Amino acid sequence: MKLVKIIVLTTLLLTLTTLTKVYAAGVAYGTPEQYHMNFLSFSQSTDSGDTWVVFFESDDNYIDLASDTAPGELADIVPGDIPAGSYDMFRSVISSIFKIKGAILYEVGEDEYIFYTTSSGTGYVEASGEYEDLEDFYNDPPDDYALLTIQPPTTEDTMTTIMDDDLEIIDGQAYTEPVYVTVEDSIELVKTSGPPGPGDPDNYTLYPNSNVTISGEPI
Numbered sequence: 001m002k003l004v005k006i007i008v009l010t011t012l013l014l015t016l017t018t019l020t021k022v023y024a025a026g027v028a029y030g031t032p033e034q035y036h037m038n039f040l041s042f043s044q045s046t047d048s049g050d051t052w053v054v055f056f057e058s059d060d061n062y063i064d065l066a067s068d069t070a071p072g073e074l075a076d077i078v079p080g081d082i083p084a085g086s087y088d089m090f091r092s093v094i095s096s097i098f099k100i101k102g103a104i105l106y107e108v109g110e111d112e113y114i115f116y117t118t119s120s121g122t123g124y125v126e127a128s129g130e131y132e133d134l135e136d137f138y139n140d141p142p143d144d145y146a147l148l149t150i151q152p153p154t155t156e157d158t159m160t161t162i163m164d165d166d167l168e169i170i171d172g173q174a175y176t177e178p179v180y181v182t183v184e185d186s187i188e189l190v191k192t193s194g195p196p197g198p199g200d201p202d203n204y205t206l207y208p209n210s211n212v213t214i215s216g217e218p219i
Contacts, residue, residue, distance in 0.1 A: 026188030026209065032102030032117075033138070034147060035183045035208065036062045038095035039077060040158060045089040049162065052091060055082045062099065065186075065212055071179040074214065082169050090165040096155035098208040101147045104189045105134050109198045115189050115206055116141070117148035122206045152207055180218055186211040 039061045043052040056077060063073045103116035105127055112127035114137050123144055131137045151157075187206055194203035 026190050026207075027204075028104050028106040028189040029185035029209075029211070030102055030104035030134075030187050030189075031184045032066055032100050032187045034064050034099065034101035035066045035186055035212070036064045036099035036147075037212075038062045038097065040093040040095055041091075042093075043091040044082065044085075044087040044165065044167070045091070046085045046087055049089045049091075053083060053085075053087075065181050065214075066183045070181045074181065075179045084169050084171045087165055087167040087169065089162060090167075091160065091162045093158050093160045096157060096159050097149060097151045099147055099149050100187055100206070100208050101145075102187050102206075103134055103137055103141075103145070104187065104206065106189055106204070108201050108204070113201050115201070115204055116145050117206055118144045119146040119148065121148065122204065124201045124204070148206070150207065180213075180215050182213045184211065185209075 039056070040058060041054060042056040043054045045052050061077070063070055063077075101117050103114050105112060105114050107113075113124045114127050114131055114134065115122055115124045116137070117123075123142065125131050125137075125142060127133065130140070186209055188209045189204050190207055191199065191203055192205045194200060
């Protein structure tokens with residue numbers, strides 16, 4: 001892949017960190033079965049942001065970062081070559097609408113619950129009987145366990161990162177390197193309502209977070 005692809009992928013982490021600022025800290029974390037992110041555009045500038053060379057743009061380019069195919073899809077996200085030049089700024093734009101599917105085990109008061117995504121929000125079951133732990137849950141999940149499309153509160157429709165860069169693109173220059181992805185602990189359980197203290201399981205919501213790593217080195 002081109003050198004610029006590695007730079008694009010690793011700088012996405014700066015965009016993702018803004019997710020941690022839009023709601024209270026999570027009380028528990030989990031690794032989702034699915035974590036879809038919509039990559040909208042990547043641009044480089046040779047004049048400190050006065051003008052931009054857009055080398056990737058899409059309205060709908062969701063990639064499931066939890067899937068085995070994610071590294072290959074990410075490696076191919078930038079089609080064609082970027083014009084030769086000395087680039088000093090980089091801009092990335094992703095959608096703030098995510099799609100996640102997963103569950104988290106958490107104790108509320110004296111009882112343990114498994115909180116899980118549904119098509120309309122967050123569901124939960126008591127961690128006893130049929131569902132003693134997450135392994136039991138994933139082996140035979142409830143009928144309403146589903147992919148959740150969610151936009152974290154207070155976010156705009158898109159999330160943009162602009163950062164300084166130092167990249168020289170030479171005609172014909174190529175660079176190959178594998179891409180590694182992990183989404184460990186990239187969903188979190190947040191207490192979103194109710195009085196201080198553990199409260200009721202109805203007071204908790206599952207959200208995506210920024211614990212996503214995309215790298216050219218083994219993770």
